[in-house]
Amino acid sequence: MSDGDSSDGESNVGQRFDRLPATASERVVAGRATRAEVLEYFEDRFEIPPETFDEYTFWEKGAGKIWIFSGESPSPAPVEAIGMTCLRTRQEHWKPTTDFVQRFGRQANACVIDIEREAARRFVCGEDQSLEWDGDWGYLIVAHEIAGEREPIGVGLYLHGELRSTVPKGRQREL
Amino acid sequence: MEPLERYRPIIDDFEAFRAACERPLGIAVRVNTIKADVDRAMATLDEDGIPVEQADWNPRVLRLETNAPGSTWASFHGFIHTQEEVSAVPPVVLDPEPGDRVFDACAAPGGKATQLAALLDDRGTVVANDNNLGRLSALRFNAERLGATSLAVTNQDARNFSFNPLAFDAFDHALVDAPCSCEGTIRKNPTTLEEWTLDHVHSVAGIQKGILKRAVQATKPGGTVVYSTCTFAPEENEAVVQHALGTTDCHLVDIDIGLESVPGITEWQDETYEGSLEKAIRIYPHHNDTGGFFVAKLEVGSA
Ligand SMILES: C[S@@+](CC[C@H](N)C(=O)[O-])C[C@H]1O[C@@H](n2cnc3c(N)ncnc32)[C@H](O)[C@@H]1O
Secondary structure (H helix, E strand, O other), rough: OOOOOOOOOOOOOOOOEOOOOOHHHHHOOOOOOOHHHHHHHHHHHHHEEEHOOOHHHOEEEEEEEEEEEOOOOOOOOOOOEOEEEEEEOOOOOOOEOHHHHHHHHOOOOEEEEEOHHHHHHHHHHHOEEEEEOOOOEEEEEEEEEEEEEEEEEEEEEOOOOOOEEEEOOOOOOOO | OOOOOOHOOOOHHHHHHHHHHOOOOEEEEOOOOOOOOOOHHHHHHHHOOEEEEEEEOOOEEEEEEOOOOOEEEEEEOOEEEOOOOHHHHHHHHHHOOOOOEEEEOOOOOOOHHHHHHHOOOOOEEEEEEEOHHHHHHHHHHHHHOOOOOOOEEEEEOOHOOOOOOOOOOOOEEEEEEEOOOOOOOOOOOOOHHHHHHHHHHHHHHHHHHHHHHHHHHHHEEEEEEEEEEOOOOOOOOOHHHHHHHHHHOOEEOOOOOOOOHHHHHOOOOOOOOHHHHOOEEEHHHHOOOOOOOEEEEEEEOOO
């Protein structure tokens, strides 16, 4: 990993999990997101209250892949996986994962696009589609109504009147 | 089917047992309460147009009339996980509480590990271990789809499990859902018994003994260890538990699950097992129209 080098020699090791520093003043690995930045991102973009994550920790493995965990672990954690992947950082526009949005997206109040059943079906197949949306462009939480309540489906990329599905291949379904 | 003949002496209604083993198994799913409560999961399946029946012994276990439970909104949202009905028994018997540190020694592909996470309300630590990396990738996929944040996944031989990667050095509870000869899955995989040999039964029993022993050692006094297999062979069931009773500090406790079952046996061919093995349960396919399972519940320390 070349992008993680910092002046004091600490670097990002791709094959283990490191807990995110609380704030920038505790950061030793260059480029690593902090817990504060992650909470701020979820609040600024999606209005997910930061308290949602009071009992969770955030971890980085590889360059920019962030995991969310509710258990106990030392850092670094020499394990295969810790909780679930939640966010991709170290790129201009951060991107939440499908599974994170399904798990925590009900807390969101902004950048949530509600779609109809047929559009939802296409989205889950991985199809891109033209849709009206007058909010922010970029990554949105895509939701639909199921059994009388709003339910997040996944993450869409909205650009120029088009909603692109980012549902990973292995998660796509014909419904 | 021939290998099953050896169980004629220990199974009361052997003909009913044989007949049940020949019937295909219905589809069952477990409601993943990390993402939806039972009512919401059932309402979603109803919108999916799928008839549902709740299991008497556990409202979170649903029997479905469909061959494709994976092609439903309920599944896409991770509200349900396809899991054989009896396979949901061991975590319920283990009965962990939120905040606990739980060891799942043989966890892949993760049906029971994610069920343990749900029983913890996803608060606490489930160490989901398996020695097979390929199967662990299936576990990770399932854990993410089901939204389990309390799993730490390790890739060790459970017989020599090391606490090195962890923040603590004893578990509150452990589940050993052991590799086995899988006789009890005959209704799901009719070819299961084609490769059956007594040598395999004996060699897998050696592995089971090693894993159960380590799991008991890794659990704190007063903690519980559940040992389960999906097989009928006493060599892999009572004999393995008897070995743990003899080599570690633990004892058997009663199981109360609300499913029809018979007690563990105390005699098999030339062997006799301790009387307390009657606290273990044998669930046969004809009892509740499910697959077969063996479950024993141990408490660490003396009685
Ligand atoms: C019956 S399956 C477990 C099913 C799992 N508990 C579930 O509910 O999805 C047994 C597992 O034990 C694993 N295994 C076999 N030998 C092992 C060992 N020595 N240490 C750890 N795991 C082992 C196998 O790879 C297999 O995944």
